[in-house]
Amino acid sequence: MEIIRYPSRDSRNALLQRPLADKAREVTDTVTSIMDDVKRNGDEALMRYEMKFTGAQLDRLEVTPEEIDEAESLVSDELRDAIAMARENIAAFHRAQVMSQPVKVTTQPGVTCEQRAVPIDRVGLYIPGGNSPLFSTVLMLAVPARIAGCRDIILCTPAGKDGKVHPAILYAAKAAGVSRIYKTGGAQAIAAMTFGTESIPKVYKIFGPGNRYVMEAKQQATMHGVAIDMPAGPSEVLVIADDEANPEFVAADFLSQAEHGPDSQSILLTTSLRLTDRLPEVIERLLSTLPRRDMMNRSLEHSRIILLGDMDEVMEFSNDYAPEHLIINHRDARSLCNRVTNAGSVFIGPYSPESAGDYASGTNHTLPTSGYARSYSGVNIDSFTKKITFQELTPEGIKSIGHAVETMSENEDLMAHKLAVTLRLNSIENNAK
Numbered sequence: 001m002e003i004i005r006y007p008s009r010d011s012r013n014a015l016l017q018r019p020l021a022d023k024a025r026e027v028t029d030t031v032t033s034i035m036d037d038v039k040r041n042g043d044e045a046l047m048r049y050e051m052k053f054t055g056a057q058l059d060r061l062e063v064t065p066e067e068i069d070e071a072e073s074l075v076s077d078e079l080r081d082a083i084a085m086a087r088e089n090i091a092a093f094h095r096a097q098v099m100s101q102p103v104k105v106t107t108q109p110g111v112t113c114e115q116r117a118v119p120i121d122r123v124g125l126y127i128p129g130g131n132s133p134l135f136s137t138v139l140m141l142a143v144p145a146r147i148a149g150c151r152d153i154i155l156c157t158p159a160g161k162d163g164k165v166h167p168a169i170l171y172a173a174k175a176a177g178v179s180r181i182y183k184t185g186g187a188q189a190i191a192a193m194t195f196g197t198e199s200i201p202k203v204y205k206i207f208g209p210g211n212r213y214v215m216e217a218k219q220q221a222t223m224h225g226v227a228i229d230m231p232a233g234p235s236e237v238l239v240i241a242d243d244e245a246n247p248e249f250v251a252a253d254f255l256s257q258a259e260h261g262p263d264s265q266s267i268l269l270t271t272s273l274r275l276t277d278r279l280p281e282v283i284e285r286l287l288s289t290l291p292r293r294d295m296m297n298r299s300l301e302h303s304r305i306i307l308l309g310d311m312d313e314v315m316e317f318s319n320d321y322a323p324e325h326l327i328i329n330h331r332d333a334r335s336l337c338n339r340v341t342n343a344g345s346v347f348i349g350p351y352s353p354e355s356a357g358d359y360a361s362g363t364n365h366t367l368p369t370s371g372y373a374r375s376y377s378g379v380n381i382d383s384f385t386k387k388i389t390f391q392e393l394t395p396e397g398i399k400s401i402g403h404a405v406e407t408m409s410e411n412e413d414l415m416a417h418k419l420a421v422t423l424r425l426n427s428i429e430n431n432a433k
C-alpha cells in the first residue's frame with residue numbers, strides 16, 4: 001500500500017489511474033477473440049470455455065428445475081431470512097423510483113406531448129462467480145427488472161468445477177423471478193447474450209458487474225446492437241475520514257473491497273496525519289485475522305493513503321477520481337455529501353459501511369467503476385425501461401405550430417418536411433370553406 005503525503009498538483013492525475021490500466025489492450029484482444037468464437041461456434045464454444053476457466057464439464061447449459069429444487073433444499077433458514085429482508089428493502093427502494101404518472105403536457109392549444117416508460121422485453125443478467133458466488137447481485141438486478149415489468153429475464157453465471165451453480169444463486173434467482181438460468185461466465189457469457197446461441201437467447205440489454213473481461217465484453221456488445229447498463233468492473237472504494245474516525249472502521253472498509261479481487265482498489269483521503277500514520281498497522285492487524293489474505297494483499301498493492309492539505313482538496317480529488325463507492329466517515333459528513341458531484345453510491349457517517357449497500361440497505365450495488373461514475377448512474381429502475389414519447393395534434397394544434405415548422409424546415413432546405421405541414425394546413429382551410 002502506498003502512502004502519499006501532500007502530492008503535488010502535477011502528480012495527482014497519475015493517482016486517478018485504475019489498477020492494471022496498462023493491460024487494457026491485452027484484455028480487449030482476448031475478449032474480441034472470445035466474442036468471435038462464440039458468435040461462430042455457439043454452445044460448443046461456451047462449453048469449451050467453461051472447461052478451460054472453471055474445469056466444469058458440461059453437456060447442457062441451462063439449469064434444470066431439478067437443480068433449482070435441490071439448491072433450495074441446501075439454503076439454510078438463516079440465509080433465506082437474510083435474502084428475504086434484502087429483497088424487501090431493495091424492492092421498496094426501487095418501487096419508489098417508478099414514475100407513477102406518465103409525463104403529459106399540452107405545449108400549445110391542440111398539441112399534446114406524452115412520455116411513457118415501457119419495460120425492456122428481454123434482459124440478460126450477468127452474475128459473477130469467479131472469486132465468490134455473488135447471489136446478492138441476483139437480487140440487485142432481478143428484483144428491479146421484475147418491478148419494471150421486464151417479461152423475460154435471462155441469467156448467466158459460471159458453474160463451479162462440479163458443473164453446478166452455487167445454491168444461493170439459484171435460490172435468489174427463483175425468489176426474484178428469473179425466467180431462465182445458464183451456466184456460462186466471463187466474456188463468453190456476454191457474447192452468448194449478445195449474439196444468441198443454440199441454447200441461450202439474444203437479449204436486448206445486458207446488466208451486471210464482472211471482472212475486466214466481463215466489463216470489456218459488455219462494452220464490445222454495444223457495437224453489436226445490444227445495450228448495457230454501464231461499465232461495472234473491479235470494485236473500488238474511496239474513504240474520506242478525519243481525526244475522529246475509528247481507524248478500525250476505515251481499515252475494515254478498505255479490506256472489504258480488497259477481498260473482491262486482485263485488481264480492486266481502496267483509497268483513503270484524509271487531512272489527518274494521525275490517521276495516515278496509524279492506518280497501515282491497523283489494516284495489517286485486521287488482515288491477519290481474515291481469510292483470502294493473499295488476494296487482499298495483491299489488491300492492497302494498488303491501494304493508497306493520500307494525505308491532503310484541506311477539505312477543498314479532498315473533495316476535488318474525490319470528484320476527479322469518481323469512485324464507485326464513497327464513504328464519508330467525517331464529522332461534517334452530511335455537509336460534505338452535498339459537495340459530491342461524481343460517485344456511484346455514497347455512504348454517510350461512521351455507521352454506514354459499504355457492506356450495508358452491498359447487501360441489504362436497499363440501494364443498488366451494481367455501480368459504475370473506472371471513473372465512469374463521472375457520466376453513468378448505477379442500476380436503478382429506469383435502467384430496465386426505455387422512454388417512448390407520444391404526441392397528438394388536433395387541427396387546432398397543427399395550426400398553432402404549423403407556421404413555425406414550415407419556416408424552420410424551409411430554412412434547413414427540407415422542403416418535403418414543409419410540405420407535410422402545408423398539405424394539412426391547406427386541407428383544414430379547404431374543409432372550413
Ligand SMILES: NC(=O)c1ccc[n+]([C@@H]2O[C@H](COP(=O)([O-])OP(=O)(O)OC[C@H]3O[C@@H](n4cnc5c(N)ncnc54)[C@H](O)[C@@H]3O)[C@@H](O)[C@H]2O)c1
Nearest residue numbers: 053128129130131185186209210211232234235260366367
Ligand atoms: N462494479 C460493480 O458493481 C461490481 C459489483 C460486484 C462485483 N464487482 C466486481 O466483479 C468482479 C468479479 O470478478 P470474478 O473474476 O470474481 O468473477 P467473474 O464472474 O466476473 O469472472 C470470472 C470469469 O472470467 C473469465 N476469465 C478469468 N480469467 C480470464 C482470462 N485470463 N481470459 C479470459 N477470461 C477470463 C472466466 O470466464 C471466469 O469464469 C470483481 O472484480 C468484483 O470487484 C463489481
Ligand SMILES: N[C@H](CO)Cc1c[nH]c[nH+]1
Nearest residue numbers: 134136137235236358365
Ligand atoms: N462491492 C460489490 C460492488 O462493487 C458488491 C458486492 C456483492 N457482494 C459483496 N459486495
Ligand SMILES: [Zn+2]
Nearest residue numbers: 235256260358
Ligand atoms: Zn462488496
